[in-house]
Amino acid sequence: MNAPDSKDSWQYRELNTRAPSLSVLSDTLIELAEAGHPVAAGTADLQHSNGLVGFARKFPERFVQFGISEQNMVSAAAGIATTGMIPYVATFASFLGLLACEQIRMDVAYCAQPVRLIGHHTGISLGFYGTSHHATEDISTTRAIADLTVISPADGAQFAQLLRESATYEEPIYFRIGRGHDPAVYDSQEPFKIGKAKTHAIGKDVTIIACGYCVHGAKAAMKTLNAKGHSVGLIDMHTVKPLDEEAVLKAAKASKVILTVEEHNILGGLGSAVAEVLAENPAKARLKRHGIMDEYALIAPPTHLYRHYKLDAAGIEDVAASLL
Secondary structure, rough: OOOOOOOOOOHHHHHHOOHHHHHHHHHHHHHHOOOOOOOOEEEEEEOOOOOOHHHHHHOOHHHHEEOHHHHHHHHHHHHHHOOOOOEEEEEEHHHHHHHHHHHHEEEEEEEOOOOOEEEEEEEEOOHOOOOOOOOOOOHHHOOOOOOOOOEOOOHHHHHHHHHHHHOOOOOOEEEEEOOOOOOOOOOEEEEOEEOEEEEEOOOOOEEEEEEEEHHHHHHHHHHHHHOOOOEEEEOOOEEEEEEOOOHHHHHHHHOEEEEEEEEEOOOOHHHHHHHHHHHHHHOOOOEEEEEEOOOOOOOOOOOHHHHOOOOOHHHHHHHHHOOO
């Protein structure tokens, strides 16, 4: 059987024909390199799946193909960072945020190296590849590592903006992104700042706090419920750590309910981060966490899984409506 990244394999065809916007990663890194930033890139045998093949062709001397050795890739990236380069290394989130957790902790974060870890095809977006490829615990593992920033962009435009900001960011970063064909939420000119949430609106009834893929569905659910006469707001918490506590508390003071939505286990992820803030800063709002309910996700096409776990627009609307 061909390796998943072989151009002749069905895995390669499926990943690349349905994930064209993963080129955002490569295109933005090329842009940063041409602007004079000392960026380098690497991957664990997935340069076609994550689009870094474009960067590799443009800057072959700055690209490393590590093969299927994710832990070695992270340790090597930490070493590259000691030379003054800023390495961006990418692989499936299940292998990066989970398999290489020790290397992220000891070689990158503990040593304070400015490595940018790109975990792609995260959450349940590789649904039919099975439990080994699901990444529904990576926010909890990376969020618990000291001095590691955790970012979950909503779409390609937001990801590109935050990548540009990361070029001058001092601390190591774990980026958590989807399959690369996530629906657009923002235009390419909208500014974003690491650690600062994007508040769309504060709702008197419910304010949804979402990250990553779920922002698009949450925005659609907000619009539908508001059209029905309810007051529903939305905060895009793209930076899960450091969490924008000010945005959380502002919503908690104005809303009856805070609903967190994430493509992740409800334990240890965005919902837990918001719960920690509310526990230490009592507010009138009650909290409902929505995501994967502490279980191993089923195996099915991603669209079926989003519907099953109520992480699509209709499902988020249904959950929010039950809280009104």
